[in-house]
Amino acid sequence: MKKIYLLLLLAISAQLTFAQGIIWETDIETAFKKAKAANKLVFVECYLPTCPVCQSFEPILKSASVGSFYNKNFINFKLNGEKAEQVKFLNAKNIYLPNFPMFLFFDANGNLVHQAESGEAKEESVINVGKTVTDPEKRAVNYKKRYEAGERDLNFLIAYGFYSRVIRDTTTNLTIANAVYDSFPKNELNSPTSWAITKKIVQDLDNGFAQYWFEHISTAGQYEASGGHPDGEKNALGVILQTSLYSPRGQNYSSAKLNTIKGYMNKLGFGQYAEGATWQLESKALIKEGQSEKAFVIVNNFANKLLNNGAALVYLGSFVLDNTTDKTYLSYADKYLAQAKPLLKDNGQLAEYYYQSAKLQQRKGDATLARKELTEAKKYATLSKTDLKKFNELEAQLK
Incomplete structure (x- = not known):
């Protein structure tokens, strides 16, 4: 038993x-x-x-x-x-x-x-x-080999585009996402499939899917709502905006393109964040385009909203110094640094303030005062255990 x-x-x-x-x-x-x-x-x-x-x-x-x-x-x-x-x-x-x-x-x-x-x-x-x-x-690890061998099936391209996004291979992703758009039937751009592909693989504003859906946000919203994700289109398109703006490509956007982006942000309901997201890129673009006066209207307007933020004002001073080559706009850097100084208490912030002040005096042609400011910068940098590399490099220039 x-x-x-x-x-x-x-x-x-x-x-x-x-x-x-x-x-x-x-x-x-x-x-x-x-x-x-x-x-x-x-x-x-x-x-x-x-x-x-x-x-x-x-x-x-x-x-x-x-x-x-x-x-x-x-x-x-x-x-x-x-x-x-x-x-x-x-x-x-x-x-x-x-x-x-x-x-x-x-x-x-x-x-x-x-x-x-x-x-x-x-x-x-x-x-x-x-x-x-x-x-x-x-396996996905072999997608590159298959692509280089000439495989262009649409489903394969979508899988490859998604894989490249997951492994953060942006260069490949941009290429494959464009290949997917080129292969996709243009009479079906308004379809749920088109929107699903956009969410899945697109990371760039210049991609054809992105350009289409930024002009058809309400339709994307209908697809998201029917799938139980109301306002999901705002998040998906917002990610494309963010990844584009903060990519190396974004550094070269024209002022006209940045205005288009601000328009997209307004459409998505993110208009209140547009200035903070674009002021640096737009100012740089305008300076490159020979419209420095317009650029510094933007910079100064932004600075007026940061009058109680010493570290931010120091950064604005550095922005002026790093993005101009003559003395015309140095008065802005002077003003921002002067506004910042009484607000700074942290040793690391003081080190950065004196470092930028030294650069400012160097640009003005006063090497003696620049060295004096740099001495203060190194003192506070040492107290805050900040890497002295850039301080020493500036010191070498001032000798």
Whole structure:
């Protein structure tokens, strides 16, 4: 009888083991150690506890069929996007997650070899993602090779554009996103598919999808509302604005283009942030375009809003010194630094103030006063344990 009970217990145990879902490791380091020992890839499901889509996948990831496939082929880890300690892993790998959930696959040495969206919350869909990864030729790490070999299927280009965004390869992303636009049927630009592609891969204002949707914001809003994300279009287009403005490309925008961008910000309801986001770029553009007087109207208007912020006024002084080549506008730097000085208490801020003051006196042609100011700058820099490199470089110029 005992033997029968034992056999029954073993049978039940085997059934439960077979029926379980994905087995998750408790920490990422253990996952990679086990992967190396077992010669497997590491599957990382990136999720947010508050994400409804992520929650919809929980029953799928606990299913027997998904568990059987993933436990056989991968070592698995769940990464909570709200836990800073776990997100450190992604930051160390220079990985950006535009949305959740996201499926990431790494080799045992921690190299990302594939990235994919989860697709539909269905067992078959999740298993198909895993099956793709088991074929080395289909992994995202090989997209570049496939593209260079001439592959131009639209779905492939979208996947490549998304992957390049996740790994923060902006140069590739811009190229591929433009290729997607070139391949996309222009009579379908107003479609939900067009909007979905824009949210997924576009990071540049000059991309054709971006230009279209900034002129059709209300339609994008309808698609977002129907998908249960009212005002989601503002966030998506706002990200494109932000990534464009604060990119190397943004440094070369013309004043006309920056005015267009301010118009977009107003359309999105972000008009109150337009001045703060664009004043430097617009001022630089106007100076390059030979319209310095207009540039300093903008700078001075911005300065008038910062009269109680000493550090910001010092920065404005440095902006004048760094972006002009003659003495015509040095009076602005003089004014901003004079306004800043009584507001500064921190040693690091005082070091920067005296450093900019030394540069100002150098520009005015008073090397003696410049050296005196620089001596004060180095004193406060030493007190604040600030790197002295730039202070020493200026000192060498003043000898």
